[in-house]
Amino acid sequence: MTNYLVQANGIKKYFGKVHAVDGVDLNIKAGEIYGLVGSDGAGKTTTMRLLVGALLPDQGDVTICGYDLRKQTELARSTIGYLSQRFSMYEDLTVLENIRFFAEIRGLSSTEWLPRSMEILEFVGLDKFKDRRAGQLSGGMKQKLGLASALVTRPRLLLLDEPTTGVDPVTRQDFWQLVIKLVSTPHVDSPPVFGEHGRMSEEQGGVSVIISTPYMDEASRCHRVGFMREGKIIAEDTPSNLRARFNNRVLELRGSPINKLRHVAHQDEDVEDVAAFGDKLHVRVRAGKTDLIMKRLPEEIKSAGGTVTDLRVIPPALEDVFIALSESNHD
């Protein structure tokens, strides 16, 4: 018996010739927040769908809370809360009716659902809107409703597929506070339907969260991050370890004119990438060439007619890592 809540071994999913997911391995511990990041089309959503059994993998297998997703599908699902990328509550039902429906078909009894629903609506801050039709909620409130419905049966594993895409920064912040609160509170282990078969005991930790996101600030809140590209996880580590891979390789450059600076930096053969961040540039250099560039780049800019006001080594942001990983050839 392992102490992993989720285990995926070499899962693959092909849509015709497109290898949407091409051999993904995952091991998620209890109480862990795992971030799945990557560009659009990298295979994040398909991976999520494979993990909840909405799609059947062409190869590989998934174990959730000790249940084989392929053979013990419904048992495995009884431990999952899932928030899909697309809003998937009934717009013509009220907030409470939606929660009730999903609570009941996931096995909450007629005496349990109401206190539990109210508790969860309060938790996400929707209790005042319980009688509003879901279709009339704002984008952020819709996502909170989705979260509430995923949480109402107290799942051990929460899968959130791009939950904050298209949501304003304040609501995003709220949303993350909820997720963090959820993981830090010890899990009350009372799976309603299949409780007696539950294989995980309480001591093994709280709720695990797998979240996919295109936002790097969100990725940096995760305990571990997996970078997806072309259906594979090409890098997986804690955010700080990932950043450490590019320590001493990202320079911040200020000066004018900014377009000239950018052009000149691009021309240098030891510069891998130049990214604009407002009035400054992030210059990523080849490993071991930092000192060389620090000397050479200001001279090149001067001879091109530009001025440098500041050039220094900065700690890499996750965004730099993401861009680097998205570009590199991983052969």
Add this chain to the structure above:
Amino acid sequence: MFNSRIFSIIRKEFLQIFRDPRTLAMIIIMPIMQLFLLGYAATTDVKNISMTVWDQSKTIQSRNLLDAFRAADYFVIEHSVGSLEEYQALIESGDTRVVLVIPPDYDRRLIEGNAQVLMVLDGSDATVGATALSTARLVGQAYSTKIMNEQTSLAGRAAPSAPVEVRTQVWYNPDLNSAYFNIPGVIGMILSFITSILTATTIVRERERGTIEQLIVTPIRSWELIAGKLLPYVILGFIETFEILLIGHWWFGVPIRGSGGLIILTSGLFLMSSLGIGLLASTLANTQQEAMMTVMMFNLPMIFLSGFFFPIAAMPKFLQIVSYAIPLRYYLTIIRSLLIKGVGLAAIQSEVIALIIFGVVIMGAASLRFRKRLD
């Protein structure tokens, strides 16, 4: 066995139905609309055919002939003309269907025993034309028999009786009222159309709006999902059946002679096939529109080949064979026999067995195709 998850889905379905005015209208108003349309407009009873007369004889004898036509109840003499051009114009404009031309020497030749009149018919509407033709022949025959009898009795001899006389007896529907035939058919049509369209769209709507993704991830089993989705429409199907029966009975006077239990049982069996078709269509379609089209594709040929509009016996052999593959055909036979003839189970058992087979096969195939997954 009470299953609370199925019950939750049923309750949710009803909530959604009651909040969607279009679905609600389709459920309540469509049966009534079809009932009145088919009860009145689709009547094949041809009466009051507009008739034009060109009476060139203008004698007592010619007026007696016209009275004979009037008495037949099928013709209304609306126009009287004096030339070929006049009645031609009336036929062309559709103002008259039938023209009776009585020649100037009609009274003289009647006495000689070889009088002829001309009947011109607008054959563009075959139903009206055929009725007018056969009625005109009958009126003519009856009238000449009458005259023959008068002449022989004038001559002092006893009137000879006809060598063969066909005496008719019409059972079940003595007035041959076509509503008796059409309204039970409406029940079959409503049950196959509305329920299959509604089930197909309600399932596809979950896919279209993305709610299916949440449903899939719940531990609900496929059969529970199917049952919860279909049962509301079984209930609605029965409500509509009763709605049509009541209006058909109280408004159109259609008799309900068979047992209520048999009507419910056989309607339930037929519902299985139409819900199965809806479920099957939902597995083939991705949008509600596609679902609607798919259901129509199944249903339209079925309606035409079921014997609802056109008698199966009049179809070419090939289509008659095809019609055996249509559940509605059996249900129409059953419901018409139950309502109008008041038969028992023995008279309809082969149709009932056919409905059971179709219901199980269609529903089974649809359930097997139905996957609680996205791919």
